[in-house]
Amino acid sequence: MSTTQDIAISVRDLKTFFYTNNRCNKALNGVSFDIKKGKTLCIVGESGCGKSVTAASIMQLLPTLSRIEQGEIIYHADRGDIPLHALEKNGRHMRRIRGAEIAMIFQDPMTALNPVYSVGFQIKESLKYHMRMVGRAAHDKAISLLKEMGIALPEKRVNDFPHRYSGGMRQRAMIAMAMACNPKVLIADEPTTALDVTIQAQIFELMDKLKREHGTGIMLITHDMGVVAELADDVAVMYMGNIVEAGTVDEVLRQPTHPYTKALLASVPVLGKGKNQDIKAIRGSTPDPLNRPKGCQFADRCDFAVAQCQTMPEETHITPTHRVMCWRYKELVPNG
Structure with a gap:
């Protein structure tokens, strides 16, 4: 179990909502995780699941028609705990932290x-x-x-x-x-999307150097499961504003217990198996965030869905570090 001394940022029950045309999009609906010092947390999931909103919430870079409705973001600085969620977005205190102690690599460099x-x-x-x-x-x-x-x-x-x-x-x-500025926490939102593989390797090597030499905690948002397997210490799988499964990289990639995690892994081609390998696409598409289904958000696309899935499952700890939100997780656990 991690202690506060091991953790750079704690996010607890974070709910970030967007308001447009008298409608409310619950972009993040109760997200909890830790960014540990000297470790890499990879957040994976389809586009629109809330990964970038999570990063923007931590950095206090949310657009005008959005706000953190509930939860807390605590930065465990050397000088004491700082509640980032309570700081003024463009206030002096947040500007001092942003860029120096907590830095972000944005997804689109042309607009950044x-x-x-x-x-x-x-x-x-x-x-x-x-x-x-x-x-x-x-x-x-x-x-x-x-x-x-x-x-x-x-x-x-x-x-x-x-x-x-x-x-x-x-x-x-x-x-x-x-x-x-050798930040204490580096948030990277798909930092190597436009780069060739040689430069990708150089960038990841530099990030790893920051982690080893300065104890930097890294939150890496990516779609690339190969990158996750290579760089991650911990993994959080997001779907429709919830973390549906989280744990160490070995637990999540080797023993996935949520149908969405299994579907993501099954949709990735395996190097060396040739062009005739069976790659299983995830059927359906993500629901409308302004008209969400009841219960488990993945139920309409899930091969394991039952009537009970019309109710939102509770988060269950399989091990002290491995947690999942699924009613049927026991059937998916190897030897479970």
Whole structure:
């Protein structure tokens, strides 16, 4: 069992709702997990399940027509516990934490980078604000960060504007900004989507270095189960605003107990089995978040659904670290 000393951020019963046209979208409906120091938590699930909203809630970067309705987000800083959910979004305290102690790599670099400032200026802005680094020292640090990201001719490209970078280069520049201050917690929202596999490996190696040398806790949002198997210490599987299964990477990938987790794993092609292997797509599609079905949100797509699934299942601990939300989980547990 983890203690508070091992945990960087605790999220408990988080409910984040969006309000549009007099309708309420319960994007997160009671999410709980821990980001541990020096460990990687991978959050997986289909698009629209609430992964990015979870990241935005922690960073206090939610849009205007949304708010945290319930729950808490506690950052266990060296100077004491800080309730992030209670801080003003654009207040001085949150701005000091955001970028320096808790950094985020956004999914879309084109909208995250400011088009009217050079890439170097934007990296140096973070160094100046959080680390009081200016002049030649900040300029050299920005060049060094771009070089670490595998960007050719960093001495020249540091002065270029984002539109002169390719999609992959913009992604790497944004990762450089996030890693600039050696944050205590790094939230990465599909950080290598636009990158080739060689650069992906370099980025993950840098993230692993942060984790080993600085004890950084990492929350990695991804669709790639190969990345999960390679990098994760813990895994949380999200569906329609709920964590339906969570545990260590071995527990979730080797002994999945929720039908959705099993379906995700069955839909991934296996290297070496050739083009004729049987890849099982998950039937149906995610329900309308503004018109949710009763009970288990996955029931309409589930091969194991029964009448009891019309009632939302309670969270059950299979082991101290492995939990699941499913009425029939015992039938899915090996030798269960």
